[in-house]
Amino acid sequence: MSLDTPNSVVAEIFDNEPKEREGFATAELRPGMGVTFDTSGEANDVSPAGVNSRTTYVVRVPPQTLSAASLNSMDTSPIDATIDANDHLYTFGFLRFQQARCRVASSSTASVGDDVGWNSNGELSDVQTDGTTALTTFVGQVRELVSDADLDNDIAVVEFY
Numbered sequence: 642m643s644l645d646t647p648n649s650v651v652a653e654i655f656d657n658e659p660k661e662r663e664g665f666a667t668a669e670l671r672p673g674m675g676v677t678f679d680t681s682g683e684a685n686d687v688s689p690a691g692v693n694s695r696t697t698y699v700v701r702v703p704p705q706t707l708s709a710a711s712l713n714s715m716d717t718s719p720i721d722a723t724i725d726a727n728d729h730l731y732t733f734g735f736l737r738f739q740q741a742r743c744r745v746a747s748s749s750t751a752s753v754g755d756d757v758g759w760n761s762n763g764e765l766s767d768v769q770t771d772g773t774t775a776l777t778t779f780v781g782q783v784r785e786l787v788s789d790a791d792l793d794n795d796i797a798v799v800e801f802y
Contacts, residue, residue, distance in 0.1 A: 660733060660734045660735075660736075661731065661732070661733055661734070662678065662685065662698065662731075662732050662733075662734065663685065663729065663730065663731045663732065664678060664685030664686060664687040664729075664730065664732070665685065665686060665687060665727055665728065665729055665730070666687050666688075666724050666725065666726050666727065666728050666730050667679075667686050667687060667688045667726060668688060668689060668726050669723060669724065669725055669726060670687065670689065670700050670723075670724045670730060670763070671700065671720075671721065671722065671723055671724065671744060671793075672699075672700050672701060672702045672719065672720050672721075672722060672724075672744070673699060673700065673720060673741075673742055673743045673744035673794075673796060674689060674690070674699065674700045674743070674744050674762075674763040674764060675689070675690035675694065675696055675697075675698065675699055675743065675759040675763045675764075675765070675780070676688060676689060676690055676696065676698050676699070676700055676732055676763060677689075677690050677691070677694055677696050677698070678698070687700075687730060687732065688763075689759075689761070689762055689763025690759035690763045691759065691761055691763075692758075692759070692760060692761045692769055692776065693758060693759070693776060693777055693778035694758070694759045694778070694780075695778060695780060696734075696759070696780070697734055697735040697736070697780055697781075697801050698732045698733070698734045698735075699732060699733055699734075699735065699741050699743055700724065700730060700731075700732055701730075701731040701732060701733050702719040702720060702722065720742070720744075720792065720796065721792060721793050735801045736801065737801060737802055738800060738801070739800070739801055740784060740798055740799065740800045740801070741798070741799060741801070742787070742796050742797070742798055742799075743764075743765045743796065743797055743799050744763075744764050744765065744794045744795075744796065745764060745765050745766065745786070745794055745795040745796065745797045746760050746762065746764035746765060746766035746768075746770065746794070747794065748760070748766060748768055748769075748770055748771070748772035749764075749765065749766035749767055749768065749795075750767055750768060751765070751766065751767040751783050751786075751797070752783065752786065753783050753784065753785060753786060754782065754783065755767055755782065755783050756779040756781070756782055757776075757779060757780070757781060757782070757783055757797070757799060758776040758777075758778050758779045758780050759776075759780065760776070764794065765783075765797050765799060779802065780799075780801055780802060781799040781800050781801040781802055782799065782800050782802070783797045783798070783799055784797075784798045784799065784800050785797065785798040786798075
């Protein structure tokens with residue numbers, strides 16, 4: 642499919658795939674991280690996106706089935722919630738031109754307007770986790786960077802290709 646058509650998506654999500662998917666974490670994950678699915682087993686195993694992965698599936702904040710009172714009593718912000726290995730989690734797959742808040746790698750030098758992809762930890766970056774090797778596959782462009790001393794990582798609003 643040509644990239645100049647309204648329905649083209651660079652990343653590996655297709656119209657016949659569900660936009661919301663759930664599965665079980667193979668490693669510790671956090672909301673805003675990019676992930677991939679392995680459906681070869683009995684369950685959907687969800688792993689951090691690897692270097693140059695084209696996925697646009699992002700870990701969601703834990704479902705809002707908790708009451709507002711219990712959400713307010715959490716020790717951390719929901720965006721900093723930790724999903725342990727083997728825990729059930731929810732993801733959302735984004736299409737071209739859609740935006741999401743994603744976790745930025747500490748090694749990233751990306752700023753607003755820069756192309757970004759996933760590093761080996763499943764975090765948005767313009768470089769690999771070594772901090773020097775440039776990524777070669779990009780999934781989107783940074784539209785806004787959000788820095789907050791209360792967050793473990795910066796958050797980027799990324800528009801997917």
